[in-house]
Amino acid sequence: MNIQRAKEISQSPDMKDVVCNGQRVYIQHVDEQNETARIYPLEQPEQEQEVNVDSLTEH
Template identity: 65%
Template sequence: METQRAKEIAASPVMANVTYNGTRVYIQSVDERKETARIFPLDQPEREQEVPLHALVEH
C-alpha cells in the first residue's frame, strides 16, 4: 500500500477493507519515515503491531 493511501485510511472515519496476511485490520497510524503502519486485527484490538506498508492490501 502506498504511504499516502494508508494515511488517508487512518484519518478517515469510514472503515476501509484492509488486510494484513489475510486478516482484516484497522490502521491506527502511519510512519512515513519508516514506511510502516501501526495496526491491529478488527477482532483483537489488543494485538497491536507495526508492519511494513507494502504488506497491507486494500480490497
C-alpha cells in the same frame, strides 16, 4: 499499499476493508519516515503490531 493511501485510510472516519496477512485490520497510525503502519486485527484490538505499509492491501 502506498504510504499516502495508508495515511488517508488511517485519517478517514469511514471503515475501509484493509487486509494484512489474510486478516482484516484497522490502521491506527502511519510512520512516513519508516514506511510502517501501526495496526491491529479487527477481532483482536489488543494485538497491536507494526508492519511495513507494503504488506497492507485494500479490498
